[in-house]
Amino acid sequence: MRRMGATYLMSYPGPRWQIRGGENFLSQSRAATSPRRAMHEWLSLCDAITRAGGHILVMPPADGEGGAPLTGMVYTANAGQLFHQAAGWTYLVSKMAVPHRQAERAHVRAFVERAGLEVREAEHTWEGQADLQHVVGNRYIATWGVRSVRESVDDIRPLLPPSANLLELQLRDPFFHGDVCLNSIVNKAGTTVLLAHGDAFVSGGVVAIRNFLGDRTEVLPVDRDDAVGYACNALCVNGTVFLPSGLSTQLRSHLMRRGFMYEEIDLPELLGKGGGGPRCLVNELRGLVVNPGAPDYSKLRDGLHALAETY
Secondary structure, three states, rough: OOOOOOEEEEEEOOOOOOOOOOOOOOOOOOOOHHHHHHHHHHHHHHHHHHOOOOOOEEEOOOOOOOOOOOHHHHHHHHHHEEEEEEEEEEEOEEEEOOHHHHHHHHHHHHHHHHHOEEEEEEOOOEOHHEEEEEEOOOEEEEOOOOOOOHHHHHHHHHOOOOOEEEEEEEEOOOOOHHOEEEEEEEOOOOOOOEEEEEHOOOOOOOHHHHHHOOOOOOEEOOOHHHHOEEEHOOOEEOEEEEEOOOHHHHHHHHHOOOOEEEOOOOHHHHHHHHOEEEEHOEEEOOOOOOOOOOOOOHHHHHHHHHOOOOO
């Protein structure tokens, strides 16, 4: 059965969740964290996605039996990317740049293989869907230069559809992933708008993106204040954009005029201390047929809420 609406891979924070890396420009790497509050925030985001018509496959965290827990797994935008080819589905598992997240790939691989998908592993450092944007039609943008390396594009290119057109853009600090400066969102009428912060790129910027897309979609510039507030890390589900709080009135007005609904969602434990927006907590499985026996959030919700109370 093919479910309507987007499907996302998500992984909840475990009972020993904490901020370990502090690599983002708004991270508080030494801030005290509450796994229980983080879990309740994660559940509130899942409920919001579900209300908007999205579906969630739940990947349990590797909280660790001995040793440090893999606390970065909650940021599943970095897990990898699902590709569809003539022979079927392939999931490319990322290769993380930061040391404390490199062990995640074995757990992601095992979960995806249990789902019955072919799995490959990126050869070069590549932080997953966060650095590969499907914009519209056959247009894709690959980003590299801060976390992912240039050679990662060579891992991605053979897995794209034969007709795909790929634009490569080099990032500069503090824009560590493409999904903090680019965001392709679609309203309920099916119209695509690309949010873009041009100063995140070493060269080209918004002009290069517009030339690449032509008249296929509108490119809406995002100013620096909104970009560092993670406007492009907002999550759009079936025309509803889940925004971090504190973004400009101008940006919200632009979204409304283009037919988007928006909802501010605060995740101070998960994202206020770790840095990021709701989009970094999801990995979209575009077009995947959902197996009725899959670990779906709607079936697991009550048990996950009960689990949160044990933290």
